[in-house]
Amino acid sequence: MHIPDNFLSTPVWATLDGIAIPAVAIVSRQAQRATESNRLPLLGVMGAFVFAAQMINFPVGLGTSGHLVGGTLLACVLGPWAAALVITAILIVQALIFQDGGVLALGANVINMALIGVVFGYLPARALSRTKWKGVGVFLGGTCSVLVSGVLALSELLLSGIRMSSPLVAVSLGLFAVNAVLEGGITVSVLGAMERLDPSAARGLISDRKGTGNARLLWPKLVVSAGLAAVTLAGLGIMVASTLPDGVQHLGQKIGLPLAAPPTLHSPLRDYNIQALGSNWISRAGAGLIGLVLVYLICALGSHLLGRTRRSYS
Amino acid sequence: MRHASFAQWSNQSSVIHQLDARVKLVLLITFVVSVALLREHSQVQLAICFTFLLGVAWAARLPFFRVLSVSLLVLPVIGVFALIVYLSGDHARAWTILARSYLSGFSVIVAVSTTPLPQLLSAARFFRIPRMLVEVAGLIYRYLFVITGEAQQMQIAFGARAGRPGLRAIKASSGMIAVLFSRSYEKAAMVHNAMCARGFAGELTRMEFASLRTIDLALITGGLALELALHFA
Incomplete structure (x- = not known):
């Protein structure tokens, strides 16, 4: 760097x-x-x-x-x-x-x-x-x-x-x-x-x-607020989300990268849709919520493992 | 080690070594700026700069081939960046950047090999670089060799115990750093006590510079004129 x-x-x-x-x-x-x-x-x-x-x-x-x-x-x-x-x-x-x-x-x-x-x-x-x-x-x-x-x-x-x-x-x-x-x-x-x-x-x-007492009281409120905000964004925010490609995709299209090539792996949540439900609002919101839960689980698992690593020193 | 070589080379008594550290610092910074501001296709000017640096190294009676080989060690670092530019299709620019970066690195090596770092830092202090920054940089340089030596010993000991990748190795490496931290902390306390015993009152004594001599001013003026001339050649 x-x-x-x-x-x-x-x-x-x-x-x-x-x-x-x-x-x-x-x-x-x-x-x-x-x-x-x-x-x-x-x-x-x-x-x-x-x-x-x-x-x-x-x-x-x-x-x-x-x-x-x-x-x-x-x-x-x-x-x-x-x-x-x-x-x-x-x-x-x-x-x-x-x-x-x-x-x-x-x-x-x-x-x-x-x-x-x-x-x-x-x-x-x-x-x-x-x-x-x-x-x-x-x-x-x-x-x-x-x-x-x-x-x-x-x-x-x-x-x-x-x-x-x-x-x-x-x-x-x-x-x-x-x-x-x-x-x-x-x-x-x-x-x-x-x-x-x-x-x-x-x-x-x-x-x-x-x-401190304040920090202890503040922490659960912060977690609940952040959780609610994340669920709202994942569930409802998708309705107002842009359907235009992101910057990298746009650039890729401009310079002719084969972005539309068939994927190597087929995911059930491809393109932020639950494939089984087709391509509607419920499908996209569901995919967002599943993604959120997966990210939460990965973070929780990571924190748990880190906590175990730290505890092993004491 | 590279820095040990610099420290050894910088304590000689050639004409270049005896120059005022402030003059060398000014000329180093302006030289690097001048190289950076050269136009795109300036191979002749770059060749002149390289020859000039070789001349300075020769006048300073530095071990010529060792200095050159040390200077080549900067290439892998800048080479990665140059490769990125090359791969993007801008071949001419990649070579120019590589040459300029090498020259900048080489000029720093020549300056550090002919001036002890504490003198360079004192010169920086003279030019109003914050006191604490200069003092901390000086202390880092002073204790770098000591603590790096301890870290190397720990690495060798860990290797001798057949350290292998995995969670245990990560824990062992973390433990090594923690032990190193603890030793460094103790060393800092001892250093402070030793400094107090020698009259330390919150500020390190700094090198006092005499007024710049006529020859020093002439060197700065001549150097700046040459650097300027490069852009009109």
């Missing part, structure tokens, strides 16, 4: 550098305010730690391995300002010493990974930190952080006029999604192990174990 020099067009890198410079100045000032002087060595050593942790590979099967990116982990341990500052410093060292990421593209890389990446990593983790779904929040944070950074990098390259075919964009997004899920899983797993090993050391978010 580190964009090298010369892949971004001049207006793009210049604009992003122009945004990143004052943003980093603000982050630096806020981090200075939020950090006691005795934590300065901690920030430096934690930066070195993230570097080293990135060297530890997680074997994920099929002959591949992933590694920690660390934005969410740092945000959970040090807080968002300090984490953004440390990731910025890491990016500078990576650009200078490892030639990983360009000097002119530093602004873009800082915005993608150190600023927006950390914010998207921190917010879900912080929102659920006082509930029993803390692990899910951290997982979502890690996932969002990498996914958003990747999508931003891709968008900047596209904005710079790098022509990418739709399949290539799809493959890139798929790889980002896989890495994002991996980052979420690794972050949850590492924080679990950290809590077990040294609970007092993990300051900030993860030390905030006790849920």
